[in-house]
Amino acid sequence: MKKFEEKTYHTETIYTGKIVQLNIDSVTLPDGNTSKRELIKHPGAVAVIALNDEGKLICVEQYRKPMEKSLVEIPAGKLEPGEEASTCALRELEEETGYTTDSLEWVTSFYTSPGFADEIVHIYFTDQIKVLDQRPDGDEDEFVELMELTLEEAEELERNQRIQDAKTAYALLYWKLRISE
């Protein structure tokens, strides 16, 4: 669907980094006027809603520089170039939590900030995980701590703003709905 399409007549790349690229697109609007759009290009990401044998949610706590605080989130990570989303989901689950699974069910994929970024997050579910004999190395500049939470504990962390990101907020509702059905 291209309703209200904005046609690009010029793209200026401001910055190309390890994770994001910033472009400024000059566009023609549906009414013929022109405007500029600030656009972040991102490789995309995955996240895993993983429940253990006790029905607890696997989460990781990590420092999030943009907010200057640590957040408790479901395991997640960026896609490597050419990597399949499900491969990435399994890799991130293993690296961040030391668990693995042979049952990953795709739940949904959504754009996180459609106004200015093309980042998409692919969300998977599993309730069949087992501990790896040896946990693989993750990114060398990533420090995470494993947590396993009941729904009540997770909702308490959400009230306390320690769970406070879109994919984990989505995961808690998904989990609640799954329990209620």
Place this chain on the structure above:
Amino acid sequence: MKKFEEKTYHTETIYTGKIVQLNIDSVTLPDGNTSKRELIKHPGAVAVIALNDEGKLICVEQYRKPMEKSLVEIPAGKLEPGEEASTCALRELEEETGYTTDSLEWVTSFYTSPGFADEIVHIYFTDQIKVLDQRPDGDEDEFVELMELTLEEAEELERNQRIQDAKTAYALLYWKLRISE
């Protein structure tokens, strides 16, 4: 919580635009090594889960440049400097849909992309809306079309990837849970 804090020893501002600012922070990691973080500063946003008298969800379709396609989303918009989130939510509801309300209930606030951006979205709910006599002007470079959807219609749009953003995906689960309770 500052667990695994990354201390900034240098910030370079690459770009300051109308919507985003891009900074590169040089940081010291918990293990004493250093790294760089690409950080998008964003003013924050609001979104409204609004149900009409028939229990249909108010949505707007608009072109989203980062994805080069139009998406169907719940009404939303950026915070103006100094603007209260609830004031912004009412303003965006009125501008984008022509509806107003005197009952806005805060639902949650979440960071959309905590790995690289500080954008927070404050989500509100209302099931008490009425049509404005006159719809206020919105942003002059914004073109949106109103839609009012049953849950079944919304879920069909989600399957067809016309609803495909984090806040609207969250809204559909929130709505389903509310109906089921």
